[in-house]
Amino acid sequence: MSGISVIATSTLVLGGLYLLMAAGLTLIWSTLRVFNFGHGALLMFGAYLTWTLLNTTGLPLIVSLAGAVVAMAALGAVYEFLLVSPFIKRPNGDMLVMVATLAATMLLQSGAQLIWGPELKQLPPFGGARVDVAGSVVQGTQLVTIVLAPLLVGLLALVLRRSSIGLTVRALEQNREHAQLLGIPPRRVYLFVVMVAVGFATVAGALLGSMQFMSPAMGSDPLLRAFVVLAFGGAGSLAGTIAGAYAIGLLEAVTTYYFGLSWSPVLVFLAMIVIMLVKPEGLLHTRVRSA
């Protein structure tokens, strides 16, 4: 198996996972102006919930995942109701919300530990399809990740671009006060955005939980990587996020291949520090003239 195809596969798989995480975070950032620290824990919770649905109902994996997405979106609504709206309108509300989401992480992680216990769990592979690419085989969950992640995020981009709720979301992103004066209800937009973001995190969680063992802390790494993606692509731009996710995936794949698994995170975060020093608004961020 050639190095190139290993790196390419791993770039697309990692990039896809980070994309599912970071797209939700970007959406929340651009409308609420808040970084959701709870996103990793929500990913984990979604993975466990998929596992429970799979094992208690006997439904196929993909149906269990769909059920988990719906249930997690509902949990997302509760999350918004309890952690976001009580704080967001207060002075320094964004800080309060971020601390609240950090607290939610602890709660969800301990909750998962209590509900599902410490034994290792893993989801089965998503299907048995396999593709032969330049001598290496890509199959199962990896293949699904490579296809599904850009598909879902592309769909999201389309909804934001074309639908009336998308127009509302973009308006609120660009000018919150004027949006309110037009009669746009910020609460409903926040609710929509958080529910969609949590749904995406759930998909990422199930894919990850099928590729490796699940644990209550399984969301921490993807969360940190998604943070780097936002730093890279410029939080708030979906196009930047897409490019950022695959760029970080590539960086991680290359460094893992050449320097080993333990050096890869070091180099990824080194890259982030350099980006933040050189171009803090994100490498791909371009400012639209607004004055």
Place this chain on the structure above:
Amino acid sequence: MSDLLTVENLTAGYGQAGVLRGISLRVGENEAVGLLGPNGHGKTTLLRCVSNLHRPTSGTITFAGRSTAGRSPRDLVRSGLIHVPQGSRLFPQLTVEEALRLSAASSGHAGSWRDSLDRVYSVFPRLKERRRQLTGTLSGGERQMASLGMGLMAQPTLLILDEPTLGLSPKVKHELSECIVRVRAEVSSIILVDGDMELVLDLTDRYHVVLHGDVVDSGASDDERSRDEMMSLFLGGAADERH
């Protein structure tokens, strides 16, 4: 003439700083009311209270027979109270037509947005030329036109215009004031705030002068009263402020 909007004994401020000090005024149906006065004396705060972007400390606001207390900006928009804010940078990444459609949809008039669009384009032919352009790339005058056009798209009964000609060159200002005359014909009642006193008096039926958060002078806009006198009132007020 029955009142569309009444404001009674309104006080409001930011933190410890009081801005409005028991201000009262009313706007009748089919009436255009102008607010005059130097910057920093509470005109914008008053308007923000009326559309519930800012919560007053005390006093009452009644619109179309109902108190506005505790109602969301959305609720007020849907009952016909439309506020075109001061110096909005609009929605830089939306096209002119998207912004206009958005205003119709979010005020509950999604069904009739095409008719409203035709009306707005007849009032502002320039917006029709620019309809595919991002609002972030418009000139200052065009941005104001888009802002006013968005106001019209919401089918207002009371249209609040806060400093529509702020920062515009005299030529563009002239063009815009002609547009405002056409806007006036489209809506029942208007509150107009602008730094250009002549413009406000030309376009309104009555005026109020706001100083230190209260109305200090009122009258009919076509009164032969000396405009110099009013100007000295402003300058006096501004001079007080410096002490």
